[in-house]
Amino acid sequence: xxxxxxxxxxxxxxxxxxxxxxxxxxxxxxxxxxxxxxxxxxxxxxxxxxxxxxxxxxxxxxxxxxxxxxxxxxxxxxxxxxxxxxxxxxxxxxxxxxxxxxxxxxxxxxxxxx
Amino acid sequence: xxxxxxxxxxxxxxxxxxxxxxxxxxxxxxxxxxxxxxxxxxxxxxxxxxxxxxxxxxxxxxxxxxxxxxxxxxxxxxxxxxxxxxxxxxxxxxxxxxxxxxxxxxxxxxxx
Numbered sequence: 001x002x003x004x005x006x007x008x009x010x011x012x013x014x015x016x017x018x019x020x021x022x023x024x025x026x027x028x029x030x031x032x033x034x035x036x037x038x039x040x041x042x043x044x045x046x047x048x049x050x051x052x053x054x055x056x057x058x059x060x061x062x063x064x065x066x067x068x069x070x071x072x073x074x075x076x077x078x079x080x081x082x083x084x085x086x087x088x089x090x091x092x093x094x095x096x097x098x099x100x101x102x103x104x105x106x107x108x109x110x111x112x113x114x
Numbered sequence: 115x116x117x118x119x120x121x122x123x124x125x126x127x128x129x130x131x132x133x134x135x136x137x138x139x140x141x142x143x144x145x146x147x148x149x150x151x152x153x154x155x156x157x158x159x160x161x162x163x164x165x166x167x168x169x170x171x172x173x174x175x176x177x178x179x180x181x182x183x184x185x186x187x188x189x190x191x192x193x194x195x196x197x198x199x200x201x202x203x204x205x206x207x208x209x210x211x212x213x214x215x216x217x218x219x220x221x222x223x224x225x226x
Contacts (some may be wrong), residue, residue, distance in 0.1 A: 043219055045214040046213055046214065091155070093157055093158065104160070105157045106157050107156055
């Protein structure tokens with residue numbers, strides 16, 4: 001089946017630094033990618049939808065200047081958490097859709113901000 | 115606004131039991147419904163996808179049903195095994211927005 005690779009798997013950073021998370025579709029072209037965050041014992045909350053070559057669409061309440069999304073190619077989308085703070089600590093997951101209907105998910109990134 | 119609810123939140127059963135996980139959604143304008151499995155600290159694995167025009171899908175010991183008019187889906191797991199222990203998430207894709215909305219999940223523990 002289709003594979004979505006997400007890196008890094010976990011990251012620990014100091015408050016105020018920026019962290020970049022990559023999401024790659026390895027064997028298909030992803031016209032649309034989605035970014036979610038998940039707090040412990042809670043479900044996934046959609047943060048934004050990114051389409052290749054255009055600006056991301058953010059969900060209500062998600063700061064676009066804090067969570068920068070770039071979808072520069074059909075196989076790569078990046079999420080940059082700028083000036084991270086402890087409240088940004090969370091599990092971030094990307095998903096990608098190719099030409100079919102199924103969504104394929106990355107393995108997630110656990111971000112811990114000290 | 116679409117809301118997805120899963121009951122129960124947690125379930126513990128002995129190995130070998132058949133079990134049913136429930137999912138309900140408030141807006142019937144859906145494109146499809148998916149069931150996912152998530153292991154602790156991991157991403158999601160798609161188990162079954164049911165199109166809005168379908169009533170059920172089967173894969174091995176898993177069977178998922180969909181009743182769009184009543185806004186309900188069930189995931190049936192036959193002959194449960196300890197390896198089935200995980201969190202099971204239900205998600206509906208809105209036919210209006212194309213967004214995937216997740217339920218809170220059911221955490222399943224199958225005891226040997």
